[in-house]
Amino acid sequence: CWCMLEAYSRAWAEIDYDAIAHNCDEVQKIVGSTKIMGIVKANAYGHGDIACAKALRDWGVDFFGVSSVDEAIGLRQGGIEENILILGYTPEEHFHYLHEYNLVQSLCSYAYAKKLNQYGKENHCVIRAHCKVDTGMNRTGVIYQTQEKHMEEILAEYQLEAVSVEGIFSHFPVSDDLGEDAKTFTKKQIDLFNEVLANLKAAGINPGVTHLQNSYGILNYGSLGYDYCRPGLLYMGVTSDDTIPIASNPDFIPILSLYANVSVVKWLQPGMTVSYGRHFTVKKPCKVATMSIGYADGLPRIVSNQDLHVLVHGQACPIIGNVCMDQCMIDVTDVENVQEGDTVCIVGLQGGKRVTIDEISRKAHTINNETLSALAARVPRLKKRG
Numbered sequence: 001c002w003c004m005l006e007a008y009s010r011a012w013a014e015i016d017y018d019a020i021a022h023n024c025d026e027v028q029k030i031v032g033s034t035k036i037m038g039i040v041k042a043n044a045y046g047h048g049d050i051a052c053a054k055a056l057r058d059w060g061v062d063f064f065g066v067s068s069v070d071e072a073i074g075l076r077q078g079g080i081e082e083n084i085l086i087l088g089y090t091p092e093e094h095f096h097y098l099h100e101y102n103l104v105q106s107l108c109s110y111a112y113a114k115k116l117n118q119y120g121k122e123n124h125c126v127i128r129a130h131c132k133v134d135t136g137m138n139r140t141g142v143i144y145q146t147q148e149k150h151m152e153e154i155l156a157e158y159q160l161e162a163v164s165v166e167g168i169f170s171h172f173p174v175s176d177d178l179g180e181d182a183k184t185f186t187k188k189q190i191d192l193f194n195e196v197l198a199n200l201k202a203a204g205i206n207p208g209v210t211h212l213q214n215s216y217g218i219l220n221y222g223s224l225g226y227d228y229c230r231p232g233l234l235y236m237g238v239t240s241d242d243t244i245p246i247a248s249n250p251d252f253i254p255i256l257s258l259y260a261n262v263s264v265v266k267w268l269q270p271g272m273t274v275s276y277g278r279h280f281t282v283k284k285p286c287k288v289a290t291m292s293i294g295y296a297d298g299l300p301r302i303v304s305n306q307d308l309h310v311l312v313h314g315q316a317c318p319i320i321g322n323v324c325m326d327q328c329m330i331d332v333t334d335v336e337n338v339q340e341g342d343t344v345c346i347v348g349l350q351g352g353k354r355v356t357i358d359e360i361s362r363k364a365h366t367i368n369n370e371t372l373s374a375l376a377a378r379v380p381r382l383k384k385r386g
């Protein structure tokens with residue numbers, strides 16, 4: 001397993017899988033009796049999907065969410081036997097995997113549900129599914145919004161003979177925003193979802209398991225009483241952006257740290273420049289270290305020359321000049337005894353100081369979801385011990 005490598009590389013991530021249990025406890029305090037569906041799509045946002053799923057399972061998670069059928073098969077082959085919901089689209093030529101691997105497919109539309117039903121009838125099998133209701137994201141699902149309500153399609157999905165609808169869910173586009181407009185919109189989505197559940201019950205249909213909240217839906221809307229919630233980020237111990245205010249006060253442990261090595265240390269004199277494009281000019285004698293991580297590892301090139309700090313011997317040092325594909329340079333003038341082979345902390349704790357993924361994301365004008373999931377496959381994920 002790639003997350004169990006013993007030898008450290010030129011750049012590596014260390015993942016504290018044990019902290020997942022703590023982070024799940026924190027989520028559970030917020031959502032009350034609602035169970036956690038562990039969202040492990042995109043290799044658990046770069047943290048290793050099988051290792052995360054096993055840690056979540058050991059804590060008590062019995063349902064996982066992924067984006068595609070190949071991610072789901074990867075989990076099955078990795079020994080995950082619990083329920084797996086595919087949140088995204090499965091093309092028709094892969095329908096047979098749904099049955100073979102006992103997966104739950106989300107119904108992207110009523111037309112899609114009919115296609116799945118056709119497949120099930122022709123192949124004498126029943127496909128497990130969750131009904132996706134589109135209450136305002138306008139991505140996938142049957143539309144059920146103020147202006148346009150397709151209850152008849154939702155009802156029809158539950159009547160299909162070769163598709164077994166075992167659950168129902170919807171998704172929030174602005175649960176991270178505590179502004180009045182966004183809160184009104186999100187609350188309306190909750191009302192619409194509840195209306196759908198009431199309509200199903202009135203028609204004598206059991207909706208199956210219900211789930212609505214993503215990470216910010218959990219943080220800002222607390223206990224809503226549905227069967228499951230769907231955190232991705234939260235069990236990883238981070239949010240999208242640590243400057244976004246939230247309505248709860250959880251105590252998360254970020255599970256990912258990122259490191260590289262110092263390869264060269266040298267003194268540069270005024271007028272000399274650093275890296276491609278010569279965008280950094282030395283002003284006074286400056287001790288510069290080269291470190292072995294670059295944009296092909298997932299350190300975004302856009303953070304070049306933005307005063308992003310990393311830790312060497314527990315001291316903050318800025319990245320100077322352009323980030324290269326496999327390397328970049330840092331100003332270590334104020335750090336004593338820096339040597340080739342020293343460990344640089346790009347994300348995590350060193351000498352009592354912390355540098356966060358949030359700082360990288362902010363300077364890259366994006367959110368942690370993207371920065372984490374863009375961490376390259378070539379960066380080994382090591383399991384943090386002790």
Ligand SMILES: *Cc1c(COP(=O)(O)O)cnc(C)c1O
Nearest residue numbers: 039087171214215230231232233
């Ligand atoms: C990705 C995703 C989630 C998890 O999102 P987080 O913000 O990481 O909690 C939940 N539900 C759906 C439908 C998703 O696509």
